[in-house]
Structure formats: structure tokens, C-alpha cells
Amino acid sequence: MHTLYGLGVSGWTEKARWALSHHGIEYRYREHTPLIGELALRWRTPNGPRPTTVPLLLEDTRVTMGSFNIARRAEELSTGAPPLFPASALPTIQRWEEVGDHVLRIARASVLRRMLDNPRALDESLPSFIPRFLHAVSRPTARMGVSFLARKHSAVADPEAAIRDTVIPTLERLRTELRGRPYLMDEGFTYADVTACTMLQFARPMDEAWWPLAPATREVWHHEPLAAAFPDLLEWRAALYEKHRRPPPRALPSGTNSASAA
Ligand SMILES: N[C@@H](CCC(=O)N[C@@H](CS)C(=O)NCC(=O)O)C(=O)O
Numbered sequence: 001m002h003t004l005y006g007l008g009v010s011g012w013t014e015k016a017r018w019a020l021s022h023h024g025i026e027y028r029y030r031e032h033t034p035l036i037g038e039l040a041l042r043w044r045t046p047n048g049p050r051p052t053t054v055p056l057l058l059e060d061t062r063v064t065m066g067s068f069n070i071a072r073r074a075e076e077l078s079t080g081a082p083p084l085f086p087a088s089a090l091p092t093i094q095r096w097e098e099v100g101d102h103v104l105r106i107a108r109a110s111v112l113r114r115m116l117d118n119p120r121a122l123d124e125s126l127p128s129f130i131p132r133f134l135h136a137v138s139r140p141t142a143r144m145g146v147s148f149l150a151r152k153h154s155a156v157a158d159p160e161a162a163i164r165d166t167v168i169p170t171l172e173r174l175r176t177e178l179r180g181r182p183y184l185m186d187e188g189f190t191y192a193d194v195t196a197c198t199m200l201q202f203a204r205p206m207d208e209a210w211w212p213l214a215p216a217t218r219e220v221w222h223h224e225p226l227a228a229a230f231p232d233l234l235e236w237r238a239a240l241y242e243k244h245r246r247p248p249p250r251a252l253p254s255g256t257n258s259a260s261a262a
Pocket of ligand 1: 038052054067153
């Protein structure tokens with residue numbers, strides 16, 4: 001069976017899982033732990049691009065890195081679900097993929113910044129093998145993990161300015177392009193919708209059933225001014241999830257790597 005390495009809180013992992021699920025592809029899910037898991041990640045991709053990131057899909061002898069590449073691979077492995085990448089949608093998909101990637105990077109910088117001010121969120125980011133009573137003393141390690149991610153992915157220095165200058169105009173463009181329709185393409189649901197709607201996870205994350213997050217982590221993923229400015233887009237996303245995204249299986253107890261189907 002295939003194995004997907006991912007980060008539960010990451011929009012990129014969500015995009016890959018959505019595409020795999022859409023195509024009914026079974027896989028085992030393994031949660032990656034930043035910093036601690038870095039060497040293993042590099043070891044799995046000796047000749048791959050740097051920096052090494054998740055999601056990463058492992059088949060017998062094949063490694064696919066990156067949400068977009070995994071979604072395309074899912075389409076190749078599909079057993080007959082409607083395509084997410086119809087030829088007519090490719091230019092639109094490509095455009096929203098680039099913009100969406102940029103927004104997710106700003107989202108990550110914003111969330112990492114807010115985590116540093118939220119001790120409970122820092123505690124929740126610690127690996128599950130660290131018992132609760134050691135959380136307070138392990139907080140410096142959690143801070144190290146957050147700083148490591150910010151450095152590794154060259155986080156923007158001023159996320160709020162980037163939200164104002166980039167994210168808000170992008171979401172306004174999405175609103176204009178949708179024109180109240182359920183999908184970006186008249187033909188129906190495509191990967192353009194997946195990649196565009198994933199940007200909204202950082203305005204307000206999807207409900208627990210679709211995006212399980214610990215309570216303080218959920219708080220730092222919530223950007224109230226953005227959520228208040230784009231309620232129509234949040235409704236659009238909710239409808240997409242209802243119709244097209246099967247809730248992922250519940251995670252197994254902490255410390256257990258979940259053997260999950262898409
Ligand atoms: N363009 C990539 C971006 C993936 C990415 O940046 N992943 C981050 C998510 S925060 C990651 O791997 N973080 C964990 C780490 O770097 O150890 C994609 O589409 O998958």
C-alpha cells in the first residue's frame with residue numbers, strides 16, 4: 001500500500017489528501033514531525049529537490065513530492081473518478097495553484113508567528129511521545145521547531161502586511177472570478193477549486209470532522225478579520241466540502257501511526 005507523509009495542519013497536505021480521496025486511492029498516513037523528522041525526510045528523497053517537504057507520497061519504488069505532483073499522480077492511478085485536471089481547466093488550475101501556494105506560504109508565516117505567542121499552541125505542537133506533564137519544560141523545544149520551520153521556508157517578515165497586500169486582493173479576485181457559481185470552471189469541480197479553497201483554511205479552518213485540530217492550534221489558524229471579510233467564500237468552501245470531500249478517517253490515539261484509507 002502507498003504511504004503518504006504529511007503534516008495534519010498543512011493546507012498542502014490537505015490538497016494531496018483531497019485528490020487521493022477523490023480518486024479512491026488507498027494509502028497509509030504518517031504524520032511528519034518538523035525538525036525531528038528532517039533527516040528521515042531527506043533520506044527518503046536523496047536526489048529530490050531541496051528543501052524537502054511534505055506531503056510526500058511513497059509507492060513501491062517511486063517517491064512523489066509536492067501536493068500538485070501528488071494530485072497529478074492520483075489522477076494517473078485513478079480507477080475512474082471524474083478528472084480533477086481536465087485539459088480545458090489546466091490554465092485556470094495552474095494560475096490558482098501559483099497564487100494559492102503563495103497564500104499558503106503567507107498563512108504559514110502568520111500562523112508560526114502567532115504560535116510563538118501562544119504557549120498552549122506550542123505545547124500542542126510537541127510530538128505525541130512527550131507526556132503532558134513535560135510540556136512546560138519542553139516549550140523551548142517547541143519554539144525551536146517553530147523557528148526551524150520559519151527559517152527553512154524563509155517565512156515573510158511581516159505576515160500582516162502580506163495579508164493586506166497579497167491575500168486580501170487574491171481572495172477578492174477569487175470572489176470576482178467565481179461570480180456566485182459553485183465552481184471556478186463551468187464544466188464543474190476541478191483541482192482549481194481544491195487549490196483555491198484551501199487558501200481559506202487560514203481565515204477559518206474547516207470543522208473538526210474534516211480538519212481535526214487541537215483547540216489552541218485551531219485558535220492560531222483562525223484569522224477573524226479575514227473570516228469576517230469573506231463569509232461568502234467560506235460558504236462556498238463549505239458547500240465544496242459537503243459535496244466533494246469525504247471526511248478523513250479519525251486519527252488513531254497519539255503515538256500510533258494511523259493506517260488510513262483515503
Ligand atoms: N509546494 C509544496 C509546499 C509544501 C510545504 O511547504 N510543506 C511544508 C508544510 S508547512 C512542510 O513540509 N513542512 C514541514 C517541514 O518542512 O519539515 C507542496 O505543494 O507540497
